[in-house]
Amino acid sequence: MSTHADYRLTQLDQLEAESIHIFREVAAELERPVLMCSGGKDSIVMLRLAEKAFHPAKLPFPVLQVDTSFDFPEVLVARDNWVDRLGARLVVASVDEAIRNGVVVDDGKTSRNRLQIGTLLHAIEEGGFTAAFGGGRRDEEKARAKERIYSHRDEFGQWDPKNQRPELWSLYNGRLHAGEHMRVFPLSNWTELDIWHYIARERIEIPSIYFAHERKVIARDGMLLSASDAVQPRAGEMVEERTVRFRTVGDMTLTGCVESQADTLEKIIDEIAVARVTERGATRGDDRFSEAAMEDRKKEGYF
Amino acid sequence: MARVGADMDLLRFATAGSVDDGKSTLIGRLLLDSKSIFEDQLASVEATSASKGYDYTDLALLTDGLRSEREQGITIDVAYRYFATPKRKFIIADTPGHVQYTRNMVTGASTADLGLVLVDARHGLTEQSRRHAVLLSLLRVPHLVLAVNKMDLVDYDQAVFERIVAEFTAFASKLNIPDLLVVPISALKGDNVVARSEAMGWYEGPSLLHHLEHVHIASDRELRDVRFPVQCVIRPKSDEHHDYRGYAGQVAGGVLKPGDEVMVLPSGMTSTVAGIDLFDEQLGEAYAPMSVVVRLTDDVDVSRGDMICRSKNVPTQTQDVDAMVCWMTTAPLRAGQKLAIKHTTRTARTIVKDVQYRLDVNTLHRDLGADQLGLNEIGRVQLRVTQPLLVDPYERNRTTGSFILIDEATGNTVGAGMING
Structure with a gap:
């Protein structure tokens, strides 16, 4: 924090202050919050902000991860390091287990991403969580641009975009009925570039796959997917070694990487500052199905 | 080229106006010219425009985020947009002009440093633009910009512009507007949006973006009373x-x-x-x-x-609150009604003692005969709270002077209040 003679705060300091305020409001007003953590850069920034909000006390809520069993191992390493350092309680909701228990149905056609929705809602219900922090940002996508910081979900976990509570000043309304819960987005006003500037400023650990590295990849549907047990070359496809990095992390079967030489935070920031394609458009198969893909998944209870 | 960095300051502004005023086109242009729109977003909008048989790319599609909005061609809700120049980061609260205008504008303006009102140069001030100015002044948004758009359609005529300036200045003198800029623009052609227009050499003020980048907001902060x-x-x-x-x-x-x-x-x-x-x-x-x-x-x-x-500078401690309230739900606000109230970090219960008057936001007329407030109406209300609140007048502090009202049965936010001094 750099303070100035004229009492100005940089925009990054203002965003940080707003997010910390949100974390504290939720912890004070909602009974059982949980922080949803994918291990990606946004959820790691959330962990940092939550750490700052309650320091020197520990996080007053657990961390929840939905394990798709197709998560990048590098991401799980970073997640574990963070959870260990913070002394936080980790709750893992496994998609495989949800399938075995009949919570969700794997018909072979539904992507893991969609199966995560049922798994997540079940975990929230089972844990009795009344508020779930998510790392969503309004600059990510058009439907998110209209979502509140406190996003009310009915007893089915659904979002009703036409019936949102007005959100004024910094007065958040966390009222709930039994069975309902709140999704809370402390990073709503952050942009992708802000996230990177903050990671650079705070010098915090993020998964190594965000930095340029050599990787065996398969070009498919205009994306570069990481070759693995889960993603095997189909007829006519080739496995090639390229220098790549990931702009978002998610399910390995759906998350593509981009060719990049950016192997430091400074180079990544330079690359993002001139990027001409959104991070989701570049690398997320799950958002490509229709113009309203994100809106539909959000209504069902997606992060 | 200077790089968009982490050390910039932040300007939050609220835009008001309808699609007809060219608001979406203006926002689209600010985003485009500051390179905040990405190729895949533009491609998606171009494809949708083409499939609908439009002759031009409809930049409004960039901001209409929900399916029903795109289908109906209207904006339903406040949308937040982000762009940055090497000087500043901007958060736009884009509020729809027609549907639920008061509720949405009050929401967007509550956090804004600056309000941007658009008028069509051909039509001059309308009831709607006056209303927008009234709401922005009621919410104590410290800076106001009136953008007179579509100057290209009036041949960049200075006389047209000056007429609107004179009319608005006369109206604004009745409001509390500490800082006002009126700028003639063409959002479609780009005149005076990012760069000064050559077609309007008679205009000596800054371009819109230049003003947004340089308007002094640091002194808006309340630095006297520790709260x-x-x-x-x-x-x-x-x-x-x-x-x-x-x-x-x-x-x-x-x-x-x-x-x-x-x-x-x-x-x-x-x-x-x-x-x-x-x-x-x-x-x-x-x-x-x-x-x-x-x-x-x-x-x-x-x-x-x-x-x-x-110790020597404390807020007022009171259970009786006198405030301007904006009502945001269909069932009207009436005397005798019980609600929850959230003020700073304190939540209590309150009973409505009296609706003193309803404010006509078009004429500023006070209807003293009114005994209730309907959806999207604003009025002066007396409340009695179950426990003392620590309040300042809203004009002195937007945080300690504001509150929300919550319906205890539904849990919905149904009102927004600004405490009178």
């Missing part, structure tokens, strides 16, 4: 920090320093600031809108909903 609403108490209960006890909150006004004599309200206990912490840093001072933890030298009883102030 620190306590959100929660930080007690680690660990061996390492066994005796640590701090009060977490976001500074709502004034400058707080270690060594300051302070008073905790409502108890009235006094103490001294032992330290101000932000994570592992100890700060020499804290001011709005910093989120910090304040430690006191004495073991006084402090909890959520309390406020830390300087």
Whole structure:
């Protein structure tokens, strides 16, 4: 924090202050919050902000991860390091287990991403969580641009975009009925570039796959997917070694990487500052199905 | 080229106007010219425009985020947009002109440093533009820009512009608008949006973007009266920090320093600031809108909903609140009604004692005969609260002077209030 003679705060300091305020409001007003953590850069920034909000006390809520069993191992390493350092309680909701228990149905056609929705809602219900922090940002996508910081979900976990509570000043309304819960987005006003500037400023650990590295990849549907047990070359496809990095992390079967030489935070920031394609458009198969893909998944209870 | 960095400051502005005024085109142009629109977003909008048989790319599609909005061609809800220039980061609260206009505009304006109202040069001031100016002044948005759009359609005629300036200035003198700029633009052609227009050499003011980048907002902050609403108490209960006890909150006004004599309200206990912490840093001072933890030298009883102030400069402690209320739900607000009220970090219950008058936001006429407020109506209301609130007039502090009203049955936010001085 750099303070100035004229009492100005940089925009990054203002965003940080707003997010910390949100974390504290939720912890004070909602009974059982949980922080949803994918291990990606946004959820790691959330962990940092939550750490700052309650320091020197520990996080007053657990961390929840939905394990798709197709998560990048590098991401799980970073997640574990963070959870260990913070002394936080980790709750893992496994998609495989949800399938075995009949919570969700794997018909072979539904992507893991969609199966995560049922798994997540079940975990929230089972844990009795009344508020779930998510790392969503309004600059990510058009439907998110209209979502509140406190996003009310009915007893089915659904979002009703036409019936949102007005959100004024910094007065958040966390009222709930039994069975309902709140999704809370402390990073709503952050942009992708802000996230990177903050990671650079705070010098915090993020998964190594965000930095340029050599990787065996398969070009498919205009994306570069990481070759693995889960993603095997189909007829006519080739496995090639390229220098790549990931702009978002998610399910390995759906998350593509981009060719990049950016192997430091400074180079990544330079690359993002001139990027001409959104991070989701570049690398997320799950958002490509229709113009309203994100809106539909959000209504069902997606992060 | 200067790089968009982390050390910029932040301007939040609210836009008001309808699609007909060219608001979406203007926002689209600001985003495009500041390179904040990405190729895949533009491609998606171009494809949709083509499939609908439009002759041109409809930039409104960039901001209409929900399926029903795209289908109906209307904007339903406040949308937040982000762009940055090397000078500043901007957050736009884009509010629809027609549907639910008051509720949405009040929401968008509540956090804005600046309000941008658009008018069509061909039509001049309309009822709607007056209404937008009234709402922005009611919400104490400190800076106002009136953009006279579509100047290309009136041959960039200075006389047309001057007529609108004169008309608006006369109207604005009845409002509280500390800072006003009127700028002639063409959002479609780009005149005076990013760069000064060659077609309007007679205009000597800044371009719209230049003004947004340079308008001085630091002095808008309240630095006299220390107001620190306590959100929660930080007690680690660990061996390492066994005796640590701090009060977490976001500074709502004034400058707080270690060594300051302070008073905790409502108890009235006094103490001294032992330290101000932000994570592992100890700060020499804290001011709005910093989120910090304040430690006191004495073991006084402090909890959520309390406020830390300087001993000789305290807010009003009252159970009787006189406020302008914007009503946001279909069932009307009436005397006798019971609601929950959230003010800073304190939540209480309240009963409506009286609806004094309804304000006509088009004419500023006060309807003293009104005994209720309907959806999207604004009026002066007296409330009695179950416990004392620590309030300042809204015109003095937008944080300690504002509250929301919550329907206890539905849990919905049904009203927004600004406390009168």
